[in-house]
Amino acid sequence: MQKIRVRAHAKINLYLDVVGKREDGYHDLETIFHSIGLHDDVIIRKQDTKEITVHCEHPAVPSDVSNLGYRAAARLSDAVGGIGGMSIEIQKRIPVAAGLAGGSANAAAVLHGVNELFGLGFTQEKLMRLGAQLGADIPFCLLGGAALGTGIGDLLTRLPVLSDLSLLLVNPGIEISTSAVFKKLNFSLTNRENVGIIIRTHMEKGDVLGIGGGLYNLLEIPVFAEYPEIAALKTELSTQAGCYGALMSGSGATLFAIMHNSESARLSESHFKNRVSFCTTTVTSPVGVYIQD
Ligand code: ATP
Secondary structure, eight states, X not given: OOEEEEXXXXXXXXXXXXXXXXXXXXXXXXXXXXXXEEEEEEEEEEESSSOEEEEEOXXXXXXXXXXXXXXXXXXXXXXXXXXXXXXXXEEOOSOTTSSSOHHHHHHHHHHHHHHHHTTOXXXXXXXXXXXXXXXXXXXXXXXXXXXXXETTTTEEEEEXXXXXXXXXXXXXXXXXOHHHHHHTXXXXXXXXXXXXXXXXXXXXXXXXXXXXXXXXXTTHHHHHHHOHHHHHHHHHHHTSTTEEEEEEOTXXXXXXXXXXXXXXXXXXXXXXXXXXXXXXXXXBOSOSEEEOO
């Protein structure tokens, strides 16, 4: 096998609370992740030279050693004492710096794809441990489906996958730095009622209305305070016909809505399409990374 093509799926957070600040500067979270159908394609080709090269046409994605896909390949290569050269091509569809874990999904796809292409034989658990050293969302992107994340989001417990739930994603085109959002966080505002447990129960029962009503993301508070236009967009999204609930994903700025069905999702998509920088319908996905060929 000379090349492999891997789908790198984006994620949303159905729930996100910050439960503490750690000495290393990171925050302890309690979050519920779900993979979604929106994905990048990552194509890895063996190369005769010893180099790892990255190519991505998206102007905001680096093609150097700072690319998370590059870092994932280099980390695997180090772990086995060198594996030879490869080129990594990233076909980007996931908006960048948008709370959808696009970079982490690319890294997860590289870990999974390189492991297969070069027959390294690492288990999923081992890949997840290596991934956690590069970014907190990478273990979930490898696991895929639905999971509760604790610690910095890297300690995962599987949850029941919500199959084919219709979603609408709306991104206002504001790039938000995750670390800046955490710096503005006011801890007295953290959610003490443990809505997370409630939404988990709804997921276990497959109660979509309950999930829609229980969506929660603490990070909306600092983000909406700085960008009232994102808050206004969320209100508009929430009041669309067929919307069961809307939320900002991760540290934003992408908003998602859980919709009654694909038709109501498409109708609302046409409402937003020409006014925002990115808008698409999608569904929940049972996988995070997937080898296509
Ligand atoms: P998260 O939800 O995990 O916080 P995000 O979706 O908000 O992530 P990314 O799309 O992962 O953000 O991009 C964050 C930054 O990482 C970008 O500004 C970009 O410069 C850098 N980056 C490095 N590698 C990649 C990659 N493969 N794809 C996208 N961005 C990358």
